[in-house]
Amino acid sequence: MYKKKPINSFFVISDIQLTVKNEVSHQKFARALQDLNEIDANASSLIINGDLINDGRKESYDKFQEILNNNPHPEDVFFTIGNHEFFKNDGNEPSIRRFLEFSGLEKVYYQKEINDCTFLFLGTESWGPVGSPTKDSAVLSMEQINWLEGKIENIKQHHQPVFVFLHQPIPFTLYGTNLEYYQNSIIAYQGLVNRLTQMKDVFFFSGHSHFDLRFPNTFVETPFKMINTGAVYNTYGPDGKGGETVIDEEGSQGLYVEVFADRVSIRGRDFTNKRWIQEYQLNITMNGA
Numbered sequence: 001m002y003k004k005k006p007i008n009s010f011f012v013i014s015d016i017q018l019t020v021k022n023e024v025s026h027q028k029f030a031r032a033l034q035d036l037n038e039i040d041a042n043a044s045s046l047i048i049n050g051d052l053i054n055d056g057r058k059e060s061y062d063k064f065q066e067i068l069n070n071n072p073h074p075e076d077v078f079f080t081i082g083n084h085e086f087f088k089n090d091g092n093e094p095s096i097r098r099f100l101e102f103s104g105l106e107k108v109y110y111q112k113e114i115n116d117c118t119f120l121f122l123g124t125e126s127w128g129p130v131g132s133p134t135k136d137s138a139v140l141s142m143e144q145i146n147w148l149e150g151k152i153e154n155i156k157q158h159h160q161p162v163f164v165f166l167h168q169p170i171p172f173t174l175y176g177t178n179l180e181y182y183q184n185s186i187i188a189y190q191g192l193v194n195r196l197t198q199m200k201d202v203f204f205f206s207g208h209s210h211f212d213l214r215f216p217n218t219f220v221e222t223p224f225k226m227i228n229t230g231a232v233y234n235t236y237g238p239d240g241k242g243g244e245t246v247i248d249e250e251g252s253q254g255l256y257v258e259v260f261a262d263r264v265s266i267r268g269r270d271f272t273n274k275r276w277i278q279e280y281q282l283n284i285t286m287n288g289a
Contacts (some may be wrong), residue, residue, distance in 0.1 A: 006258040006265075008115035011036045011074070013254035014049035014167065014207025015231035017084060020063045025054070025233060028252045029064070030071050032232050032271040037072035039256055039269070044114050046074045049207045049229050050082025050123075050167025052102075056095055057088050061102040078112060078121060079103045082167035082208065083136040086127035095127065109144045111151060117259055118155055120148065122166040122192075136208075138168035138186045145191060152198050161201045161264055161286060163257075169206035174228050175217040176209050180242060197223045201286045203264065205229050205255075209244075210236035213253050213268040213280040225284060227266060230254050253277065262286060 013032055018025040036046070053060035068077070079099075086095040096108060108123030122144065128135030155162055168185040169177050170193060176182060185208065186192060196202050202224035210231035211218065218228040235251030236244045252271040257264065268280025 006260050008117050008259040009040055009043045010045040010047060010114070010257050011040075011043055011254060012047045012049060012165075012205050012227075012229045012257060013232050014082070014229045015051040015210055015233055016048065016064070017051055017054040017231075017233040018060055018064050018067070019054045019057075020059045022054070026063070026067055028232050028271070029067050032252060032254060033068070033071040033073050035269065035271045035274050036254070036256070038274075041072070043074050043256075045076040045078060045119075047078050047119075047121075047165055047205070048080070049165050049205055050080045051084040051207065052079060052082070054084050055087050056085050056090075056098065058098055058102075061098065065102070076112075076114070078119065078165075079105070080121050080165050080167050081108045081123040083124070083127060086129070089129055092126050096125065107144075109140075109147060115259070116160060118151075118160065118162045120151060120162065120164045122148070122164065124168065134184065134187060136168075136181075137184050138166060140186070140188075140192065145195070148192075148195055152195055156199045161203060161259060162199050164196065164202060164204045166204070166206055168208045169228070170204070170226060173220050173226050174206070174209070174211070175215045176211045176236075176238060176244065179238065179244060181244070182209065193223065199224075201225075203227060203284075207231065210234060210246075211244075212237055212247060212251060213277050215279075218268075218280060219266070219282055221284075227255070230268065232271065 112119040124138040126139035207229040212235040230253030237247040239245040266282040268277035
């Protein structure tokens, strides 16, 4: 029998792709925030898992903050850096600096403890640029990997869920990540996989693809739980030619997560139509329960 009262609840969204002049991106972000607040006004936190903005510019961050301030949301909001945060194309250092100044963070990777749950946020430290074989890929420095290794050593003795967030998905796992573009989405990804498999009850959230949550395999359970966070701006699918295409320009999706003593509930939400995505209603029993 499921226990009814969660010990934690939070939202996960990504790929808002906001720019100053794109009013559609403003409207979709505001609508998502309003819908989530109606679902659970007492949620502990909101995670925005990369591609907050579309062009890497400070003006877009300012507009993003304005919309966030003018709409209801949890007091605690946490961010990861995506590939579009680099799209001003003036180098890694200034791109990361703008993200850190906006988010108030010291580094693109960090840890938070929320209601007895561990949250680990990872982030790329380098970008393509256009024309590079590593364009849009996540590049995690050895410093970041060693930091993660240290966190794992401290965490893996505890029977509690660990929620990990990175904008880019692990290749050859979730739906669509076998497409050529996503096969390189995390450089040297096996090292990340090897480390995360050391812990029980790891939930790895990624965005980036915009793949519609109604597709199969948008949740994969081995070697740990991998979850597609959807996209607020629009939704994609395969184009039948080895690539991808927008399948719903009105599409806008995200996740509502509830943590119970013995399980985690993850529910996909359609913000455009303010309804649950029936194909994405997950109840996952924890190994440590």
